[in-house]
Amino acid sequence: MPQEKPDLRSLSEPVRFKRALTLVLMTLVLPGSAQIVAGSKRAGRWAWRVIAGLIAVVVFLVLLSLVWRSGTINLMARPGTLRIVQILLVLLAIGWAALFVDAYRLGQPLTLERNHRLTTSILDAVLVFTVVGALIYGSVIVNAQRDFVASVFGSGQKSKAEKGRYNVLLLGGDSGADRIGTRPDSITLASIDADTGRTVLIGLPRNMAKVPFPAGTAMAERFPEGFTWKNCAANCLLNGVYMYGAEHKNLFPGDPNPGVTATRQAVEAITGLKVNYYVLIDLAGFRDLLNAVGGITLDVGKRVPIGGGSSPVKGYIEAGENQHLDGYHALWFARSREGSTDYERMTRQKCVMSAMLNQLSPQTVLTKFQGIAAASKQVVQTDIPAGDLGTFTDLALDAKKLPVSSFSAVPPLIRTGDPDFALIRTKVAEAVGRSEALDKGDSGGDGKTSSTPRSSASKPTSSSTKKTMKPSSSPSKPTNDVDDVASICKA
Template structure:
């Protein structure tokens, strides 16, 4: 380091103290500026080059996200990118700490009075801890993101949108040894417009009988007349497809979890829609994920039992508006069956999914990311490839801006014991058509779909409770169902 040209001892002590404080604050605001002003200009210029490079990268990513948001997200969540970012943050923390130490030295603490020297030393230590701590905290978040992506998302096969829509199968079931015998109690197909993100939730009753399978599939060969056999009882319902396939793996060579494949094929046969991806959620562990995000707030139309159906009722979730539920109570709100029909429970599950979609803000994800990622690894299993995270996240962000529609093939429209599958498929197509019509009405003069809902006033639907006794069988805003 070059020597100072003037002797600082000729300055008044208060001036030397202010100078020392200024050098530290300069390092906080613009690392390297203290060195440019009073130390090694070469070191300061290198610090500025690093800062300039970081700013250029950030600006580039911001501009890229404006024209290609999904690609930007894919780039940012790539495990390789996250590893590089993690290493750079650690190196940046070390370099910034070194600049603070050098700025403290340039302040000539030995020329200061005892109290001023102590103040300068404490300030320097606090700034080092704050800056380095923040960067190391950021690196742990990046590490958690990388671990989460690597653990949950793999190198699955990319699936193209079918007729302009991504259809994602959402399954909820209790965990078990190797998941053998698991019956997905919650089966919902989310059909998402690949352009606007507008979503239709198709809730499928778990007690749907005689489910057909697409021609050419192994399940269609085993059950050419639909999923039934002699004296099978409840095992022949839709939620029994998973269990049957897991118990007959010999028919699915090379498939790790045939239960998921068979259930996916059953849903395709039911709805007439191609299933692009699935997401399996362990309902028992779902409460940990909800706790990680701080719970959800929903309207409860009537008291919901905690427990029951094979176990004693331990209490109730009381009715009321804006009820904040932690993970445990939100889980029971979604899964409770005592004193309720399957169709009522399906509606409550839609309410929970919609509440999470609307209430999980980017700020909350950032501040609680480590706990969210840790919980998600334990409860989420999916075949969405890591390379499609950008596309799915992009659509999720768009869907937050729009109402979510729903359709459920339930009585009285559909008899689940003897379903009219042609009617179900036509109603599914009708539900999607109504949803797409909303996008068409909101399109601009160039015919490009907009993410902004139509400003044309429409008659608002009635707002039944979040736990209606009658199922919803037509398209509507799911949020309107979840009102007390």
């Protein structure tokens, strides 16, 4: 038998009004409850089943993230998964809107006085637009995430951690239609512990000469004595390797990024570490990325010129503590050459990297994701596969709790015109060893590892995280040993 509509005319006007408002608000709190009470119980039960299913999925993902965070992130970051979430959000918005409209109908607004009918109509409309708008906005965010993952992260081959570490080559190049990464302005190898996320930043000056290449590679055969002026036409320095590789694709048949591959090979030979992945950043576009996250806060040890070189100095970033820099000023802080050495610039760049790592919170990423994703698509090029996104996100969350160590192959220890590559490899190994010893309980500071297994590594609390960075007043003279970046920047 079909359910008969209750006759509400026998109820007083205030009671009918309260009933209409209650049905609408019930739909906000528990979708389908209005139908269970006053409408189609079948529709209400279906709404409850959908809600129960969604809650079960969320609870499952939360529990899974507690035991396997990286795997959960990998699952949720897949473009296919994100597409399903996007469709579900849209369907949920349509279904919830339909329940609101039905709840309004069940309140029989035509039986209400004009003012009460208007109030009920306005409330229902506001709730529909609020709830549906939030869900549609959520679907837009998910679509931006899907587009970002598909655009930036490819389906490349996964690279296993080498001796318990991921080594990611960070290249910063000037912008331009045909110049991105052509002559990397910044070359840093981030060596990341695969268990703890503790990171060592290895800075390589762009003007390093005579760089070698791994035995057996085409570049090693072409340059058996290193990348020198004897067998190189122009810009025979480390930052010229990219251009040479890009201009001699025949040495890298079938390679879509020969310039990156040549630079990767040089860095491997210099440091003695296998490079798992690379990230190439357009430094000019980096400004937009910093603006998207709201800028960074730094302690500036001495004034840094804006401009200079072939163009006039346009101003200065003045010295001072807790200075909030937008993308424009943070970029000049990292790249300014006027009145400073390349080695000082390398230190400032590490300060910016460390500040971003420490200050970029999950809340910032969530609330400003569209801007971050839009900027990143124009700024970042990488061969990290989408399947490893969760792994590196997980490591980044761990790394936020730990100080970042650093080694720079710069004078006076290393003469960039005639480098001692054996010494560089020794110092890199010492830097990595000392970093690992911090997690293994070996505080001897000699770089030797203890017998404590990696899995027993202790993680310092977030109280050790440095929030602001200050460049040293004389950063062109870094220490010869591994340093905490916060100490270099005088946090």
